[in-house]
Amino acid sequence: MRIGELSKRSGVPVPTIKYYLREGLLPAGVLTSPNQAHYDESHLRRLRLVRALIDVGELSISSVRDALSAIDASDESLHVKLGQVQEAISRAPSTPLDDESVREAEAFIAQYGPLEGYDIECSGVSRMLAAVLSAARSLGHDKFGENLGAYVEGMRIIAEADIEYVMRRATSVDDVVESMVVGTILGDAAMIAVRRLAHAQESAKRIGDSAARASAAREGER
Amino acid sequence: MRIGELSKRSGVPVPTIKYYLREGLLPAGVLTSPNQAHYDESHLRRLRLVRALIDVGELSISSVRDALSAIDASDESLHVKLGQVQEAISRAPSTPLDDESVREAEAFIAQYGPLEGYDIECSGVSRMLAAVLSAARSLGHDKFGENLGAYVEGMRIIAEADIEYVMRRATSVDDVVESMVVGTILGDAAMIAVRRLAHAQESAKRIGDSAARASAAREGER
DNA sequence: TACTATCGGAAAGGTACACTATCCAAATGC
DNA sequence: GCATTTGGATAGTGTACCTTTCCGATAGTA
Helix, strand or coil: CCHHHHHHCCCCCCHHHHHHHHCCCCCCEEEECCCCEECCCCHHHHHHHHHHHCCCCCCCCHHHHHHHHHHCCCCCCCCHHHHHHHCCCCCCCCCCHHHHHHHHHHHHHHCCCCCCCCCCCHHHHHHHHHHHHHHHHCCCCHHHHHHHHHHHHHHHHHHHHHHHHHHHCCCCCHHHHHHHHHHHHHHHHHHHHHHHHHHHHHHHHHHHHHHHHHHHHHHHHC | CCCHHHHHCCCCCCCHHHHHHHCCCCCCCCCEEEEEEEECHHHHHHHHHHHHHHHHHCCCCHHHHHHHHHHHHHCCCCHHHHHHHHHHHHCCCCCCCCCCHHHHHHHHHHHCCEEEEEEECHHHHHHHHHHHHHHHHCCCCCCCHHHHHHHHHHHHHHHHHHHHHHHHHHHCCCHHHHHHHHHHHHHHHHHHHHHHHHHHHHEEEEEEEEHHHHHHHHHHHH
């Protein structure tokens, strides 16, 4: 197919596709003449992945580029590759971190489980955690870290389901990597949404009785 | 204190504080003369909250404004207020959604638990879920929705800890609301970070043996 | 009472990002 | 034959989030 059909099938405007081509988010099509190129299903698939990373994952163009090049890299082991894509799709804050929080974050990671070959100091995850703890501290929530135990417990269940899901559907190594990217990005958003629901439900259960009754009454009036 | 000290204590540049004042993210100080104002601890606290919402929560200025005005609103019940701040701090995607995914999302919410007074159709949470399912579908992950069961299970644990945490430390109604905002925003980031760790650990356990051994060997060489 | 630093407030400027628009000669498709 | 579409390059747009600059007034210090 040519760029017009790629655009129609993906819902992405032609100029935007050209922009993505320029930015290296999409491999060039096969040139059939100096100014004609053909694209195939793999381009469509890649384009949809790009849009998912941008729209749902809210990644920047350059993060998407990093993630894709990690996906496409072929000279690494699967484990290393997964680490690289994880780094690419994890937003690392650029805020200055206080030492106390950095130490707390690293201690948490160390205690969480020995991760061989995991470079704690320069991982986005540890900086993220440090930023969270640092922000919590500055807001007077210095006990926030104690909550992390529950997070670990919850994430154990979810991560297990994630891996299970990836293993069930993936048919090749590249498939595993791509599924992990998709599952991670979509899962992040899904987790957040489900947590909001759980909060709303808990709020309704504990304190919303009168409000719910009022709402039900309003509903009844119609 | 005057603006200079507020800046020094918060780490936010003076011009940025002025900008936040203009944007209504920070209440004006008490004017002691036509061009002198005093700020107190509440301003410092609010300023730190704003920075946490922006830096950790990655909220836009206008979302922060919405969240703050929901926090400050006084004429609503706690339950309604919590719903409003939740809406303000939940990023709702602006992508077009396919009907199938919208239906699946709404069915999920309905089945998840009866939320009285919860307007499914115009909640950011349901749009978020629909966007996730829609993106999954377009990427060929049409079974992604089946994973949500595990997410619910994980979130039950986490949401319970969240509520517990808020109830334990809050001393007033306003405190509950603010703690909920902070806990939600920081918790989102924390969840994501912990999930990354869990994935890394699982990857190391299942496939990283050889890579870990290689890394350990490299470590040993030093 | 000089003098310097800092202040509040307004307006204009800047930077980064993610596209969009315009143009061109060449190729396609009816 | 001829309107449409193409790849490719360059320039422009819109939004978001600050910064810079300026002003006359005030605060703190000598």
